[in-house]
Amino acid sequence: xxxxxxxxxxxxxxxxxxxxxxxxxxxxxxxxxxxxxxxxxxxxxxxxxxxxxxxxxxxxxxxxxxxxxxxxxxxxxxxxxxxxxxxxxxxxxxxxxxxxxxxxxxxxxxxxxxxxxxx
Amino acid sequence: xxxxxxxxxxxxxxxxxxxxxxxxxxxxxxxxxxxxxxxxxxxxxxxxxxxxxxxxxxxxxxxxxxxxxxxxxxxxxxxxxxxxxxxxxxxxxxxxxxxxxxxxxxxx
Numbered sequence: 001x002x003x004x005x006x007x008x009x010x011x012x013x014x015x016x017x018x019x020x021x022x023x024x025x026x027x028x029x030x031x032x033x034x035x036x037x038x039x040x041x042x043x044x045x046x047x048x049x050x051x052x053x054x055x056x057x058x059x060x061x062x063x064x065x066x067x068x069x070x071x072x073x074x075x076x077x078x079x080x081x082x083x084x085x086x087x088x089x090x091x092x093x094x095x096x097x098x099x100x101x102x103x104x105x106x107x108x109x110x111x112x113x114x115x116x117x118x119x
Numbered sequence: 120x121x122x123x124x125x126x127x128x129x130x131x132x133x134x135x136x137x138x139x140x141x142x143x144x145x146x147x148x149x150x151x152x153x154x155x156x157x158x159x160x161x162x163x164x165x166x167x168x169x170x171x172x173x174x175x176x177x178x179x180x181x182x183x184x185x186x187x188x189x190x191x192x193x194x195x196x197x198x199x200x201x202x203x204x205x206x207x208x209x210x211x212x213x214x215x216x217x218x219x220x221x222x223x224x225x226x227x
Contacts, residue, residue, distance in 0.1 A: 036216075046154075046162065046205060048216035061215050063120075095161055103168050104209040104216070105152035109161040 002027035004096050004110035012090075012117050018083040022096030022110055029077045030054040034099040036106060037070070037081045039092040047092075051099060052079055086117045121210035123219035130225045131196045139222045141189040141206035149208040151189040153182055156203045156221075165204075166191060193224070201226045 008020035022035070029035060036051035050060035052070040060068045069082040083090060093114050097106040124142040131137040141151060151169050154162035164173050166182035169189070179194045193200055206219035 045221050046207075046218040048218070059214075062213065063215075100167070103152070104150055105164055105167040105207065106154075106162075107164050107167070107173065109163075112161050 002098060002108045004098065004108060006094060006096050006110045006113040008113060008115070010114060010116060012086055012115060013119055014087055014117055015085055018081070018086050018090065018094075018115055018117075020081045020094055020096075020113065020115070021078055022080070023076075023078045024098075025077070027098075029072065029079065030074050032101050034059075035072070035079045036097050036099055038095045038097055038106070038109075040095070040112070041089070041092040049081065049083075049094075088117050091115065091117045120213040120215065121208070121217050123206055123208065123217055125204075125206065125219040125222045127220070128223045128225065130227055131193075132227045133196055133198065135196055137193040137196050137200070137224055139191040139193075139204050139224065141191070141219050142187055143189075143208065144187060146187055146189050146208065147185045149184075149210070151182065151184045152207045153180075153191045154205045154207065155200075156205065157201075162205065196224075196226055198226050200224060 003025040005023045012018045034051040037049040052058045058070050067084045072079040093112040095112045097109040100107040153166040155165045156162040165180045169184040170182045181192045183190050203221050205221045
């Protein structure tokens with residue numbers, strides 16, 4: 001059973017860059033899966049941010065594309081998210097998740113980490 | 120962009136059937152997935168590809184999709200089913216994964 005674990009600062013200042021990492025265990029990140037980031041503002045619904053393949057290919061939500069960068073480190077079996085120029089609206093619980101191999105669903109998720117944007 | 124609409128809340132008595140709808144323009148032409156999310160926890164996939172269940176998900180959970188509405192049905196509802204439920208599709212037109220607004224299921 002794959003395990004995903006997010007890590008990173010819980011507080012980021014406005015205009016700074018949010019940086020998170022997702023460590024994947026009990027499963028190779030080099031398998032035929034895309035690895036994604038999804039966020040959920042407090043009391044609101046889920047929003048897909050984007051995902052990355054082990055080769056480094058990425059695909060981002062068009063509404064966030066200008067501020068998002070994702071990367072993968074196969075040697076550490078982890079992938080990362082950077083979101084630049086954050087504001088209060090970027091305050092959310094950030095989840096990393098695995099997209100299923102043969103379906104467009106996300107079949108395994110990390111527990112999520114709350115990132116608050118505040119001075 | 121593509122919008123998925125869900126009722127904010129559904130209430131159901133234990134042992135009865137809960138039906139949660141997910142409305143979208145011609146959603147029947149898309150593949151729908153459903154997630155269960157309890158407070159403070161990550162979403163859990165309960166139905167994928169319209170009507171398939173991941174291993175470990177009870178047969179009480181089922182899905183259907185036709186026309187402009189997809190439906191998640193929970194039969195013989197239990198207290199442990201109390202949670203938020205959210206639908207999701209891949210919208211090729213806008214090039215993004217879209218999640219529904221979410222429905223809170225309350226077990227009376």
